[in-house]
Amino acid sequence: MLTTNPFDLAPAHLRDEDDDDKPKEECGVVGIFGDPDAASHAVLGLHALQHRGQEAAGVVSCDGFSFHSHRGLGHVSENFKSEEVMNRLAGPMAIGHNRYSTSGDKALRNVQPFYADLAFGGLGLCHNGNLTNAVTLRRQLVQKGCIFSSTSDTEVVLQLVARSDYLAVEDRLVDALRKVEGAYSLIAMTTNTMYGIRDPYGIRPLVLGHLDGAHILASESCALDIMGAEYVRDVEPGELVVIDRDGVRSVKPFVPVQSRFCIFEYIYFARPDSVVEGTSVYHVRKRIGEELARESAVPADVIVPVPDSGVPAALGFAAESGVPFEFGIIRNHYVGRTFIQPTQRTRDLGVKRKHNANRAFLEGKRVVLVDDSIVRGTTSKKIVQMVRQAGATEVHMRISSPPTTHPCFFGIDTPDRDNLLAAQHNLAEMEKLLGVDSLAFISIDGLYRAVGQVGRELGNPTFCDACFTGDYFLPLTDRNDTECTSQQLSLLREKLA
Ligand code: SF4
Missing domain, CATH: 3.40.50.2020 (Rossmann fold)
Structure with missing residues (x-):
């Protein structure tokens, strides 16, 4: 449910000019499967991940039949303080997202998680990362008749899932993600299953946790700590984790490549009390x-x-x-x-x-x-x-x-x-x-x-360090796209000019 005019932009007083001299954290994602207070835990997780995006926050929950959504501009605490909102987010499954807009403008229509009714039922989706061929894919999809309701690259994934020829949701997700390029840590949710996926290079983080029988996915382990959950492991680069009533199952559907985790997560983006890729950020x-x-x-x-x-x-x-x-x-x-x-x-x-x-x-x-x-x-x-x-x-x-x-x-x-x-x-x-x-x-x-x-210099680089070296190891497909308006993708033209 949208709570304000969907075309409102973030008001000026929410922008912080001093922070303009730092790279901006991307986004934070969280998912809870199998907890009666799933939405409350998602909100707690988003609080812990607030440093990864302060422009907007959203939660989509599912009670096994229906999806319930609340999304708004501003901080987590501003959007989830009402009892009425929390009561509405019913169900044992929930996904949440903290947004900083690296792609798409700041309008509420771009606030995640996204939710859509597809041929197989409802699908909720949230994304941390940036797709480098989203503009190209979007144009192809529009030419085929797709109607987009946001300007976010994440909706491209949703549209690709909707149009996939495969029947099973898991296969549709893989089919869609084999078409995209760039960085993604995604959490998706149907009425009975949750999926956590990292791109083959594992550029952005995603961890798996456990709390009294519930399974949790989150961008960083600090989100598990705030819920009192136990860190189980990182979702591996190129791994699809499937969570349902039978437990957690792992699939490796992509061609394996040398992982390239973002080294800047260690320097600045991740919270110092987080453990990412098995290593303490503070240390x-x-x-x-x-x-x-x-x-x-x-x-x-x-x-x-x-x-x-x-x-x-x-x-x-x-x-x-x-x-x-x-x-x-x-x-x-x-x-x-x-x-x-x-x-x-x-x-x-x-x-x-x-x-x-x-x-x-x-x-x-x-x-x-x-x-x-x-x-x-x-x-x-x-x-x-x-x-x-x-x-x-x-x-x-x-x-x-x-x-x-x-x-x-x-x-x-x-x-x-x-x-x-x-x-x-x-x-x-x-x-x-x-x-x-x-x-x-x-x-x-x-x-x-x-x-x-x-x-x-002594081996193949095992991290992404492109902002220090210029070693962009992924195709930058949208670089010559003259219609590109995304903040990130417009930089591709600049960089390669
Ligand atoms: S290390 Fe790579 S992913 Fe991380 S900020 Fe630099 S270019 Fe971006």
Whole structure:
């Protein structure tokens, strides 16, 4: 059921201009099979996955006969606070989605999960990732008479399932997904079965959990923790997990390829308390900090993280370098998406709305600032200014990712190359632009060492690192599509121009 005008766009006060200097998390998905409070658990899971998308949230439940839906713009807490809404989401099965729009505009018609009545019955579907041939497929489908009700790439999958010649839902899903290219972790639901699927490269995460006889699928293990559920395992790249009354069954319907999990999940996107691909995100971030210190330590008095995401890497950097760690910048958690900027003057205060210098730990000090990434560099520049104004005698910036030189087409919103600082400037130029005494990024090999590999150059890459290397290992079919309006896909044209 739609709760507001389906063509409403996210209001301006829900957008956060300061966050424009970070790559945007993609989406979060969750599914619960076999719990009388499935929808409540789905909402809890979406709360834990809120960092993966803050523009909209939705839940579709099923009572074995009918589907029930609630979707809305804004945060999970804004959309699922009413008892009436939760009472309506009845049934022992539910799927949920947190949205950040990497494809399609921000209208409510694009908010997931999607639901449709197909020849075999109802199907609910939600998706984390981005399809790189969605525009091409969509045009072919429209020419065959398909009518689309959204501009999202996920609806392409729904339409392909609807038109498949196979009878069984499982076969229809596989048939549809063999036609798509790109990144997807999907959860689908009929009246009696739930499906969890990762693309053959396993670019985006998906885990399987268990709670008192119920089976759970979620983007990250932190969603299991909040429900009190047990982490069972990651859904494997190219795996289709089928969950029904008989339990969990695994199918491997795709041609096997070397997996390429998104390495940026470890650096920034995933929550630090999550375990993804069997590895603690927090531990990896600390190890990245240790590697960074081995590669680019500098004489300093204090290691200061740019909160919050720079904290684990800064702890690792401090431990390895032997220089004290201090919270030299304090983050205000009560501003951001709900902060309304009434005048140009307050807007110009910029980064100070969110971060403030902790002068006592900066004055007269040689400071190493540790952050996870630099995209445009606008926020980094303001933070450096703030640290200098607080009395730091030297500011050295250390970044726990390699330079972001290429846009992502696999489910993360990054600017085009013209707006990526590291794509436009060399290290010396970036140091000058940011106003730092020195700047260093972790090397790509150092990053691979931190995630437990020997190094990137010594073998086939086992992660997606395309935004650092330009190694797009998947076809970018829509790249020459002049009608493409999606944020992500329009970047394909830019990148390959
Ligand atoms: S391009 Fe970068 S952000 Fe995108 S999936 Fe690959 S590693 Fe992740």
